[in-house]
Amino acid sequence: MEDALTLILAGISVGSVYALIAIGLNLTYWTTRTMNFGQGSVMMLGAMMTAVLVAGGVIDALAALASLVVIAAIMVFTEVFTVRPALKIGGSMGWAVSTLGVGIILQGVAAKYFGSQAVAFPDMVFSAQDYVEVFGVRFALQYLAILVLSVALVALLELLLRRTVWGRAMRAVSMDADLAAVAGIPVRPIVLGSYIASGLLAGIAGMLIAQTGGTVDPAFGFDLMIFGFVAAVLGGIGSSSGALLGGLVLGVIEKLVGGYVSTAAAHGIAFALLVVVLVARPQGLFGQREVVKV
Amino acid sequence: MTGVRRLLTALVTNPVAIGLLVVALFAGAGWMSGGTLQILTFLLVNILLAQSMNLLTGVAGQISLGHAGFFGMGAYASGILMKSYGLGFVATVPAAVAVAALTGLLVSFPAGRVREFYLAMMTLAFGLIFREVVREWNDVTGGAMGLSGVPSPMLRTLVIFDLKIDAAWYFRIVLIITAAVMWLLHNFIQSRFGRAFYAIHVSEVAAGSIGIPRAATKRLAYVLSGALAGLAGAFYAHLVGYLGPESFDLPRSVEVLVTTVVGGLGSMAGQVLSAVLFTFLPEKLQVFAQYQFIVYGIILAFSLIVIPRGLAGLLLLPPRFVKRAALRRVGDAAEPIRAVQATSEPGLRVERVTMRFGGLTAVDDVSLSLQPGRITALIGPNGSGKSTLINVISGIYQPSSGVVRFFGRAITGMADHRIAASGLVRTFQDPRLVPSFTVRENLLLGAHRLFRRNGLAAALNLPGAIREEGRHLATVEAVLRMAGLAEVADRTIESLPYGYRRLVEVGRALLAEPRAILLDEPAAGLTEAEMALLARLIRAMKQAGLMVLLIEHHMDFVAELVDDVVVLDSGRVIYHGDVQGMRRDPQVIAAYLGETEDVDA
Numbered sequence: 001m002e003d004a005l006t007l008i009l010a011g012i013s014v015g016s017v018y019a020l021i022a023i024g025l026n027l028t029y030w031t032t033r034t035m036n037f038g039q040g041s042v043m044m045l046g047a048m049m050t051a052v053l054v055a056g057g058v059i060d061a062l063a064a065l066a067s068l069v070v071i072a073a074i075m076v077f078t079e080v081f082t083v084r085p086a087l088k089i090g091g092s093m094g095w096a097v098s099t100l101g102v103g104i105i106l107q108g109v110a111a112k113y114f115g116s117q118a119v120a121f122p123d124m125v126f127s128a129q130d131y132v133e134v135f136g137v138r139f140a141l142q143y144l145a146i147l148v149l150s151v152a153l154v155a156l157l158e159l160l161l162r163r164t165v166w167g168r169a170m171r172a173v174s175m176d177a178d179l180a181a182v183a184g185i186p187v188r189p190i191v192l193g194s195y196i197a198s199g200l201l202a203g204i205a206g207m208l209i210a211q212t213g214g215t216v217d218p219a220f221g222f223d224l225m226i227f228g229f230v231a232a233v234l235g236g237i238g239s240s241s242g243a244l245l246g247g248l249v250l251g252v253i254e255k256l257v258g259g260y261v262s263t264a265a266a267h268g269i270a271f272a273l274l275v276v277v278l279v280a281r282p283q284g285l286f287g288q289r290e291v292v293k294v
Numbered sequence: 295m296t297g298v299r300r301l302l303t304a305l306v307t308n309p310v311a312i313g314l315l316v317v318a319l320f321a322g323a324g325w326m327s328g329g330t331l332q333i334l335t336f337l338l339v340n341i342l343l344a345q346s347m348n349l350l351t352g353v354a355g356q357i358s359l360g361h362a363g364f365f366g367m368g369a370y371a372s373g374i375l376m377k378s379y380g381l382g383f384v385a386t387v388p389a390a391v392a393v394a395a396l397t398g399l400l401v402s403f404p405a406g407r408v409r410e411f412y413l414a415m416m417t418l419a420f421g422l423i424f425r426e427v428v429r430e431w432n433d434v435t436g437g438a439m440g441l442s443g444v445p446s447p448m449l450r451t452l453v454i455f456d457l458k459i460d461a462a463w464y465f466r467i468v469l470i471i472t473a474a475v476m477w478l479l480h481n482f483i484q485s486r487f488g489r490a491f492y493a494i495h496v497s498e499v500a501a502g503s504i505g506i507p508r509a510a511t512k513r514l515a516y517v518l519s520g521a522l523a524g525l526a527g528a529f530y531a532h533l534v535g536y537l538g539p540e541s542f543d544l545p546r547s548v549e550v551l552v553t554t555v556v557g558g559l560g561s562m563a564g565q566v567l568s569a570v571l572f573t574f575l576p577e578k579l580q581v582f583a584q585y586q587f588i589v590y591g592i593i594l595a596f597s598l599i600v601i602p603r604g605l606a607g608l609l610l611l612p613p614r615f616v617k618r619a620a621l622r623r624v625g626d627a628a629e630p631i632r633a634v635q636a637t638s639e640p641g642l643r644v645e646r647v648t649m650r651f652g653g654l655t656a657v658d659d660v661s662l663s664l665q666p667g668r669i670t671a672l673i674g675p676n677g678s679g680k681s682t683l684i685n686v687i688s689g690i691y692q693p694s695s696g697v698v699r700f701f702g703r704a705i706t707g708m709a710d711h712r713i714a715a716s717g718l719v720r721t722f723q724d725p726r727l728v729p730s731f732t733v734r735e736n737l738l739l740g741a742h743r744l745f746r747r748n749g750l751a752a753a754l755n756l757p758g759a760i761r762e763e764g765r766h767l768a769t770v771e772a773v774l775r776m777a778g779l780a781e782v783a784d785r786t787i788e789s790l791p792y793g794y795r796r797l798v799e800v801g802r803a804l805l806a807e808p809r810a811i812l813l814d815e816p817a818a819g820l821t822e823a824e825m826a827l828l829a830r831l832i833r834a835m836k837q838a839g840l841m842v843l844l845i846e847h848h849m850d851f852v853a854e855l856v857d858d859v860v861v862l863d864s865g866r867v868i869y870h871g872d873v874q875g876m877r878r879d880p881q882v883i884a885a886y887l888g889e890t891e892d893v894d895a
Contacts, residue, residue, distance in 0.1 A: 034411075035411060037414070081595075081596075082595050082596070082599070085599040086598065086599055089598060089599070089602065093351075093355075093357050093410075093414075093598070094598050094599070095411075096357065096359075096410075096411045096414040097357075097551070097555065097594050097598055098594065098595045098596070098598060098599065099595075100359070100548075100594055101590075101591045101592065101593065101594025101595030101596070102591065102595050103591070104548060104587060104588075104590055104591030104594060104595075105588055105591030105592055105595060106591070107587065107591070108585070108586075108587035108588035108589075108590075108591055109588060111587065112585070112588065222544065223422070226415075226418060226419065226422060229415050229418075230419075233412075233415070264426075264430035265430070267422075267426050268423055268426035268427065268430070271419040271420075271422045271423045271426065272419070272423060274415060274416065274419040275404045275416055275419050275420070275423075276404075278404065278407075278408050278412050278415065278416050279403075279404040279407050279408065282407075282408060282412060
């Protein structure tokens, strides 16, 4: 029983990571119905650049800030030069491929200039040894920080979306950007803002995740991004609270499978779950089906 | 520029030129160095892989971000069967193709149910699942260490029928098989199967409306694409002699996608050009090799935006989707649409159909029937439920209650493509054609449900398949003339103005030789001249004994064409009778003009 509890807590730890990634992915979906297939590389870049800067003697906070500024610029570039033109092609093939392309560029650049070997990532928020005890099981504070951030973000975003005029504007943009523009909503800044916010979130997520593992390499973000997709899909794409739940469910399933079946199967199960949920409940476990007009 | 393209196209699609090239390579293989043979064989592998990707993503429109999975399936199947089970090359290669095709079939079930970026995610997941399985299944695949010692001609360890195969003969074998597969694939894509792939690529709803089953068509695309990738994988396995999971990871999938996108989605010749480019570039250009990943990223990020049609779009004329032999055979012969055997009973009965969306009742207890050889107009204000009713009849919506019978058989709940295949077809308010197809190809697409020859006959260009395609092309010719489209028959839809598209869509529905046809506002946006042509088409339908249901707002157009009128208002039938009666009917007047005051009171 204590085993199960350990596994579940471990699951909640990694699950909160997936949730954080999924929340970031959702942000752009809100405004443009697109998702950044290069998000994994953005996470990697946030972590890796910080690590390299810190190794070069820059203080932690400054290094993190500098990385986030670079990420914001990259997201602006992504939106302006690859997503917006690709949306004109029609269908999602254009932007799915072009954002994947940007991700691959970033990964290639990181491998070229930071090296393809793993770089040590410094402890930024807590050290890996910090923990609290929950029912006699250790819960690492680094993970707790991620969980707290995820929960806080979900609360904030739900509030933003439901209660503020910005939330309504964002929903209007996602429904019909042209109509929203006619209604006087500043569509461009909102879309651009969602991309920047999504990128910043990914960057922060990258740093928080990198410190739990202690290292980061150019291929670091890709699988995590897929787990983020799984979490987003599980919870219903676009839903913040769904992303949180989806992430936690995914994390717990992964750890339970790893603990009771085989650690080798843990990752495969997550990918398989993506396939199954997309087929059986494309609106997510907690979402409602969209009605499509023919 | 078009002249250059025409010349280049004539060259790369010329069977004699291709034949000579194959013969020259076959004969020349004896003089080539080991290194040259290796890279040329690798080129052939890349060509096959690019064709596989092109078939699925370029032609059938199903994006694949996990294509290395199919490739790896073939490679591991052939490698393991030969190394661990001692089977011969002639058994392992077909087995690899079968295993990869089966994988394609399995993937098609979940993948066939999702579209757009959900599909991108799913195929990504498929590729990763394959990677995980290969990495973790140590006993069979060698796990992360890989599988070495796969018999290979480079090491002189590959034996076929007791003959030691050297690099030159291996190249020759792969060359001949690749050339044969390309020929079959080319013929297949130019048949109704290739056209059906394109139809579901462009619009699954429109494809269903002319009787193309989307699930089965997608399944076929996945199976064939899997088989092609499996073949490429098997050849690759014996070329390199070592299989490691990293060879079939995401970068490989990205590489194939890059090749296909740069070659030009949908163009077989473009794939070959692109495969040549991406096989030799890393070899010749060390700088390229160093920046390979970055370059691939840049290509993916921008090529669809900058050159959406790839190398093929720049250098070649767009590919065509009709068998040239069939076109030659027909010449300009025209075969009119066959008349339907007349029956006096109504063929289509809508019985008390109600359609609710949440709290909104769009169609409310509607009954009507269509008679062969009669045109029935369905009119009513906007939002009165006309299009919804057509969507119910054609199987796109399932009604909340009520039944639609077609020649006695209840068709409610049947899939839209099965309803269409049984002879009940429709058009849409917004024409849904294949933009890159010519007018002729789009019309031929309409005859899809009438084709009987199987895929093998189409791929082998058997006389029967050519004859069949020719027969339908003759009918297409007749419709082209009737609809005034003969002049633009070989122009692509995307190059034509709106009015033509409407006529083509109506013509396409007629080509299905249906027994009933539902036209949703076919005259909207047409000029007077175009409307006259449309009227001619609709009269031809009547003469051929079809049941015609016509939704239309244009009253003069309706008045001179139709036999019966059904008027809907707020989802209910408020009038059923002839045109004169409708004009006097107070309820109809009220619905259109608002309530009239009774002046006598």
